Amino acid sequence: RPGLLRPVSPTCRRSELRGDAGCDRRPRAGWSPPPPRAPVQTPPAQVISFLAAVLHKKGTREDIENNMPEFLLRRVKKEPTSSTIKKMFLIVAPLSVLYNWKDELDTWGYFRVTIVHGNKKDNELIRVRQRKCEIALTTYETLRLCLDELNSVEWSAVIVDEAHRIKNPKARVTEAMKALKCDIRIGLTGTILQNNMKELWCVMDWAVPGLLGSRIHFQKQFSDPVEHGQKHTATKRELATGRRAMRRLAARMSGCLLRRTKALISGQLPKKEDRMVYCSLTDFQKAVYQTVLETEDVTLILQSSKPCTCNSGRKRRNCCYKTNSHGEAVKALYFSYLAVLQKVANHVALLQAASTSRHQETLIKRICDQVFSRFPDFVQKSKDAAFETLSDPKYSGKMKVLQQLLNHFRKNKDKVLLFSFSTKLLDVLQQYCMASGLDYRRLDGSTKSEERLRIVKEFNSTQDVNICLVSTM
Template sequence: MPGDRPTCGSLLAAESSRPAGRLPLARWTLPSLSPARTPAKVISFLAAVLHKKGTREDIENNMPEFLLKSMKKDPSSTARKMFLIVAPLSVLYNWKDELDTWGYFRVIVLHGSKKDSELIRLKQKRCEIALTTYETLRLCLEELNSLEWSAVIVDEAHRIKNPKARVTEVMKAVKCKVRIGLTGTILQNNMKELWCVMDWAVPGLLGSRIHFKKQFSDPVEHGQRHTATKRELATGRKAMHRLAKKMSGWFLRRTKTLIKGQLPKKEDRMVYCSLTDFQKAVYQTVLETEDVALILTSSQPCTCGSGQKRRKCCYKTNSQGDTVKTLCLSYLTVLQKVANHVALLQAASTSKHQETLTKRICSQVFSRFPDFVQKSKDAAFETLSDPKYSGKMKVLQQLLNHFRKHRDKVLLFSFSTKLLDVLQQYCMASGLDYRRLDGSTKSEERLKIVKEFNSSQDVNICLVSTM
């Protein structure tokens, strides 16, 4: 990030996307309680270059020109620089919120239905900062390129990692020399991606792709092979050194250790949950199916006496024509679901084939548990949220009771939205006030939910999909 000299492009990489932290720029001192992370660093930078003072004066300076004149202020002193911030939609309103929290900026959000009217305001230069998404940038590229930007700041810049991708083409077409990229992804692990992002931020810094491959990525990668000779090792190290030197003026890495003292202590615990009796019974039933028998005996010599393995001779497929290999993968998924929560068997699968297969397995397995099938039909998920159906739920129930007593806040993550449905049902049944964030939550809603969760005494649990 720029200190005293003007930049034209840089990359700010932060470990673990958004650590909390104190801000590095002296001119604009923000409280150390700052909840914010990488955006806060950018915001303090913007405040500095826009000569913000953090006082009432900023608000006055933000007034329309004619009012400034009437106050005998020189409007030209506020002749504005304009900055463009591009962020994924999921964090767009976070940016707006952070900007509003930490300073008096004139911000325009360029997104959605109000896009066209906001573009007009933008062309009249009635803002200091324009916030937009990758998608809107693509749609309005020409209009945005007709304006003069002091800098463009791109959040989650690792999206610009593929030279051939549309998003890269669009980002490279943005007419602005000062480009700042932010990312929480470690780019150094993939040289090709690193080149692509750096070539966007500082065009030409690392040379052409071919040059880069020859000079840096090949030697480094050869040096990393475990069969590398001493010579290759040395060449690799030298190349790495040269690369680090080349990037040092443009690449700023911030790791968690910098702010370690300000973060609450973290404790990781892994809890093993045993299956409930119901799960064990279902698991056992799956194991007893003909398909699983076919899989388990597939390496044995064939019964026909050919001397071949069964799976390569007379027992290549089951009666439905599924091969042993397909079945093997499918049944692993099925068992995994049973171990998590039997209700997951009813969730839609990724492929049509898998779904038909799961349905067949379900009808086979559940014919032994008519009680469960009837219940899940009658009351949808209500019965399924009963912890007796899942060992994990039993453990979770105890944990939640514990946290509830201590009025702790709980974020509950799951990979599966189906499982979130079950958990949601459980929360309702137990009278817990909860919130939920998943792929279907609207971006405007997200911030509201997060704020409610953070500020309300009553909302102690938030269900979050990791997808």
């Protein structure tokens, strides 16, 4: 979908999905690394500002000196360091953004940060217990595994990113989060919890225990009346009761809930243009598509709701044409063929990708044999040089459009993020980049979380790397 060629960095997409202030804190002019500027009000940036304030950071060299070990500190500063207990904060985030947090903290301030995760976590936990850091970063999983160790430390506050993960009262992650000893709890989320009142209760009950009462109390006082009032059969009375309950709920939460929408920072974001580009099929795709339509199976599908030839008065699919010549039920073929046609329309090479089920795979193999027997040229070419064949734009209308777009962006030295749902298609795009001599980076499910940040940084700061292939999965 060329409409997805939007100039947002992958590290930002997350916040975009939150539907909040998210993105492009550092709009890129050309390729050069941008000068530091005030953080836009993304939730992480707000949290970092808050931490800087409560840790009395000055944003100067003084912060760095204060972060030195104490034996060094005494030489730098004459007066002894304050004897009050240092404040320590815990940030819990999904692994996919853990290193992002570290990077953001390092970008916007001088904090002593420890990552409690992976095989070095035992050493890091010792550091935490000795209070040698100001901020400890960890994942939901590590928190669950090391709850006792983390509970042996006095935290000034805990900040939980993607807090909607605490929405299920029975989940182990929720139990662990509720068992964490800390009175000041801050949760960040972009999921509209109001849509599901039970989930809202669970997250709020973690953040401010008891604020909304017990689950049963909450159901009686708030969620039942609100839900009854929302039914289209609701009486006037139910409607009024529902609205009153909603107002009471909003009032109850008003001191504990802070909403941030994109509108607040719209002035700080670069203008965004969304364009949908319709791409017609290439001649090759049309021929393959037509061949699929002419198969016995599709003919059976297309005629399945016509009256049967035996004059029974029933539809063909319920009478003499229930199955194809392989004994497969025609009804079961609909979605398989929809998927096949979708693949052809995207890129014929996708037919060769591994399918989700074994049944689908045998089906696709059969179709390929049938279809490609008409295109021996393509088959021979993909055997000889799969590499160039598959990435040749003449095999896909979208690739043709993309090729022109990429040429245009290349001239402008624009940064391009190329998203695809299918990693197989990313393979094709990758082959295209290699064949065209374009330097690229790639992020998908198999990219290690430690690697992601390096890849994003290289993409952002290297002049010749202007394409990043990203899997939406």
